[in-house]
Amino acid sequence: MCGIVGYVGPRDVIPVLTNGLEKLEYRGYDSAGVAYVQDGKMKVVKTKGRLQNLRDKLGDASQENTIGIGHTRWATHGEPSDINSHPHTNVSGSLAVVHNGIIENFLKLKEWLQEKGVHFVSETDTEVVAHLVNYYYEGDLKTAVMKAVKMLEGSYALGVITVKEPDRIVAVRKDSPLIVGIGKGENLIASDVPAILEYTRDVYFLDDNEVAVIKKDEIQIYDAYGARTTKEAVTIDWDVTQAEKAGYEHFMIKEINEQPKALADTLFPRIHDGKIDLTDAGFSDDMIEGIRKIYIVACGTASYAAQVGKYVIERLARVSVEVDAGSEFRYRNPVLEPDMLVIVISQSGETADTIAALREAKKRGLKVIAITNVVGSTLSREADAVFYTRAGMEIAVASTKAYITQLLALYMIAMEVGRIKGKLADEEYARLLKELERVPELSKEPMEKKKDLQKLASQRYMDQHAFYIGRGLDYAVAMEGTMKIKEVSYIHAEAFSAGELKHGTIALIEKNTLVVALATQADLLEKMMSNIKEVKARGGYVFAIVQERDAATVADQVDQVFTIPNVEDLFAPMLSVIPLQMLGYYAAVSKGCDVDKPRNLAKSVTVE
Numbered sequence: 001m002c003g004i005v006g007y008v009g010p011r012d013v014i015p016v017l018t019n020g021l022e023k024l025e026y027r028g029y030d031s032a033g034v035a036y037v038q039d040g041k042m043k044v045v046k047t048k049g050r051l052q053n054l055r056d057k058l059g060d061a062s063q064e065n066t067i068g069i070g071h072t073r074w075a076t077h078g079e080p081s082d083i084n085s086h087p088h089t090n091v092s093g094s095l096a097v098v099h100n101g102i103i104e105n106f107l108k109l110k111e112w113l114q115e116k117g118v119h120f121v122s123e124t125d126t127e128v129v130a131h132l133v134n135y136y137y138e139g140d141l142k143t144a145v146m147k148a149v150k151m152l153e154g155s156y157a158l159g160v161i162t163v164k165e166p167d168r169i170v171a172v173r174k175d176s177p178l179i180v181g182i183g184k185g186e187n188l189i190a191s192d193v194p195a196i197l198e199y200t201r202d203v204y205f206l207d208d209n210e211v212a213v214i215k216k217d218e219i220q221i222y223d224a225y226g227a228r229t230t231k232e233a234v235t236i237d238w239d240v241t242q243a244e245k246a247g248y249e250h251f252m253i254k255e256i257n258e259q260p261k262a263l264a265d266t267l268f269p270r271i272h273d274g275k276i277d278l279t280d281a282g283f284s285d286d287m288i289e290g291i292r293k294i295y296i297v298a299c300g301t302a303s304y305a306a307q308v309g310k311y312v313i314e315r316l317a318r319v320s321v322e323v324d325a326g327s328e329f330r331y332r333n334p335v336l337e338p339d340m341l342v343i344v345i346s347q348s349g350e351t352a353d354t355i356a357a358l359r360e361a362k363k364r365g366l367k368v369i370a371i372t373n374v375v376g377s378t379l380s381r382e383a384d385a386v387f388y389t390r391a392g393m394e395i396a397v398a399s400t401k402a403y404i405t406q407l408l409a410l411y412m413i414a415m416e417v418g419r420i421k422g423k424l425a426d427e428e429y430a431r432l433l434k435e436l437e438r439v440p441e442l443s444k445e446p447m448e449k450k451k452d453l454q455k456l457a458s459q460r461y462m463d464q465h466a467f468y469i470g471r472g473l474d475y476a477v478a479m480e481g482t483m484k485i486k487e488v489s490y491i492h493a494e495a496f497s498a499g500e501l502k503h504g505t506i507a508l509i510e511k512n513t514l515v516v517a518l519a520t521q522a523d524l525l526e527k528m529m530s531n532i533k534e535v536k537a538r539g540g541y542v543f544a545i546v547q548e549r550d551a552a553t554v555a556d557q558v559d560q561v562f563t564i565p566n567v568e569d570l571f572a573p574m575l576s577v578i579p580l581q582m583l584g585y586y587a588a589v590s591k592g593c594d595v596d597k598p599r600n601l602a603k604s605v606t607v608e
Contacts, residue, residue, distance in 0.1 A: 002086075002100040003029065003072040004178065005195045006159040006169045009186025009216040012062045017070035020188075020195035021051055025597060029072035031085035034058070035096035036068030037166045042093050046071075046085035067169055069159045069189075071098040088127040090134035091119055095162040097133065099126040100191055101155035101176040109151060125154075133160055142213050145170045146226060149209075155352065159189050169214045173206045177350040177378065180204040180212050180219055182233055187214045192348075193236050193374070194393060201236045205376040234376045238393045250595045252396035252488065256581050257447060262391040262401040263440040263574070266408050269390075271437070274430060276412050282385035283413070287367055288420045291341045293320045297329050297357040298345035301399045302371075302406060304480035306345055308573050309410035311473050315570070316418035316432075326353030329360070336364045343369045343413070347394060347402040349377020358382055371409045373402050387413065396596045398488050400581050403480065404443075407574050411436060435568040439575070442565045446578040450586075452562055453579055456543060457586035463491055466514040467505070468580075469498040469535075471528055474518035477573045481516060481580030487598050489587035498531035511539030516580070519546050519554060520564065520572035532557055545576050 003024030007016045017034045032054040033046025043063070047053045051072065071086035087096040103109070106125035109132060114120065118131045129148060136147040145160055155175035161168075171178055171189045181188035181196035181203050188196045189212070193203065206212060209224035223229050248254035270277050294313060296306040303325055310321040324334065326344075330353060336342075342361040346354045349372035358368050358379060370383035373391050380386045389405035415432060418424030424432075460466070466485065468478035475497045482493035496505050498517070509515065515535045519528040525546075532542055532554075542558040551563050564575040588595045 002191065003195065004069070004098050004100055004157060004159055004189065004191040005071075006067075006069040006098070006161075006171065006189035006214070007186065008067040008167070008169055008188075008214055009183065010065045011186065012064050013066050013068035014058060014061055014063060016188075016199070017068050018051065018055055018058070019198065020190060021070050021072050023194040023197075024072055024190070024192055025051060031073045031081070032071065033073075033085045033087055034068055034070040035087040035089070035098075035161065036063055037066045037161065037163055038063045040163055040166070042089065042096055042161075042163050044087055044089060044093070044096060046082060046087065048082050048085060067161050067166060069096060069098045069161055069169065084122045084124050086126060088122060088124065088130045090130050094164065095130060095134050095137070095160065097126060097130040098159045099129055100157040100178075101174075103128060103152055103156065104154035105152070129156070129158060137162070137164075139164075141165050141168065141170045142211060142222070143226075145172055146211055146222075149174070157191055167215050170211065171206070171214060172209070172211045174208050175352060175355070177348075178206045179376075180206065180214060180221075182219065186216050187219055189214060193238065194395070197236065197238065202233045203236060203376070204231045204233055205381065207381070236375070249589070250396065250585070252398055252400065252585050252595050253582075255394055255396055255401045256578065256585065258392065259401045259404050259578065260440050260443045262389075262405050263408055263443055265390040265392075266405045267412070267436065267440065270412065271433070274433065276416055276433065278387065278412065278416055281369075281387040283369070283387070283416065284385075285420050287341070287369075287385065288417050290339055291319060291417075291421075292339040293322070293337075294341045294343060295329070295334070295336075295361070296321060296323045296343045296345065297326050297354060298323075299326045299351050299353055301403050301480060301483055302345040302347065302351075302354075304476060304483060305403055305406035305410060306343075307476035307479060308407055308473060309343070309414065311476060312411055312570060313414040313417060316414045316424050317421055318423045319417060319421065324357075326351065326357045329353075330356040336361060336366055338365060340366055341369065342366050343371065344379060344383065345371045345406055346377075346379055347373045347391075347399055347406075349374045349379035355379060355382070369413070371406055373405070397598055397601050398484055398584070398595075404574055404577065407577075408439070411571065432568065432570070435571060439567065439571055442567055443575055443578060445565045446562075446575060447582070449562065449579075450582060452560075453582045454586045456560065457583055457590050460514050461489065461491075461587045461590035463514050465508070466491055466493040466516065467508070468493060468495040468516045468518070469501065469531060470495075470518035471498050471524040472521050473570070473573050474520055474524070474528075474576070477576050477580070478516070478518055480577055481518075481584070484581050484584035485587055487601060488584050488595050489591055489593055490599075491587060498528055501531055501534060506534060506538065509535055509538045509540045513540045515540045515542050516583070517542050517544045517558065518576055519544055519550065520576050521569050522550075523569075525550060525553070529554070529557060545579055547572065
């Protein structure tokens, strides 16, 4: 949600800002703007709509050897408009602010400032910050920012510049991510790593309430009390070419095709001497031995990975697992006891509700394992153990390779918990590991059948509704399948446990209703066939996804069959989800949707 870029150094600041914002488009936005110092004055250019609108408005403007900040806004307070776009300034226009997050007490602060004669022009909460910093400014921007943020309630990542101190950016964060890029003769700030990879791979991840003063040849970091502090730089090893489409029409299909590599990169470096080795994640036998129950907390797509994880951990380790949405966990006062473990999952590691769940668990004295894709993210810094998924940079808003590697992480954790607790015999452990090692190569096969999915999408992309059904692990995958088609093609889709159809849902099935049926589990195939027949009896159009071994059994009972290669049933979700991802993608392409930037959505949800 929203994107921030800031730069101080000798380059032309405008392309640095706009190129950085372009790398953050995946975060979701509805307006964009920049502010930079030019000849001792603040220049602000902002506009509603896509980044190209901003580039058009900037024209051939350029300004070297100066400072600037840029922003892509995802509307919270006030509709998308030129006026509500960031950056926001003080009344005189000498000071500019960009902000990610939500200022919860902005109305009270706005009224207080208005009583002092301050005139507001926008509907946003962010404009309060600009006026508040200006109110406290007495010649030192850092001090003014520190005084201002003490008045703020809510979440924020801020970048502030003023013409009165034209050599620096002051940045601060609380509950919203912000990084400092460490260059040579130039330095940057950003809300996410891709924005700065073109200029540096060395970054500081700011912690809550830390304030950074960024000059072209110096970075100073202070704690909440104004004392200088030191931080360890992190080197980002992502391949910068992952931020390019590399000949693909969209990032989403590129990332679907990168899944075999992402699986291999996540799995094989962690296998040593015929065993899974999670020491790099801080995973230990002591952490697991006394655990009686596990909570898995996540949001969105990650929560559907969690549903798969529940099935797998309970089956392999015989430990009770409860899955909870981060937005519910933090408010429902869950029963947490010392013999429980919490696993939190977030691609970005910055999902606000998931971070809150982690903090609640740690406050209650529980150990927390984080599954995330981003080194140095908030989850990774605050968890007791961190499983990095090594999916590489994921740009498309609709998660694919991050999701599939989250599944793999949960499988590996499940096998280790089962081994540690003595519930998974050595022979079964070895057999499953051998099967798991086949998955990266097997995952290539569904992509080779893309024409079948393109054909179905071309026939059904105008559907208003679709239903996805499955049992057991297939039901968990069905939920993720509906997420993909909903978020990129805007087709209303719902997932149901197939056994629940007759308990009301079947009333929605009529002639030619699309029903995607997942039937990859041998012990449930007969039951699934009964459910499929119930759908066909009411005229539904059934697209079935099965393992190759069952194609002949299912083919004459459905309208279309898509096969995945034969695999251990337990691991089928890592293969069966791929055609569902592709179906969503091709339906969106057929409709002409903006696949990588679906309406109203953001890649990283950093506010409640």
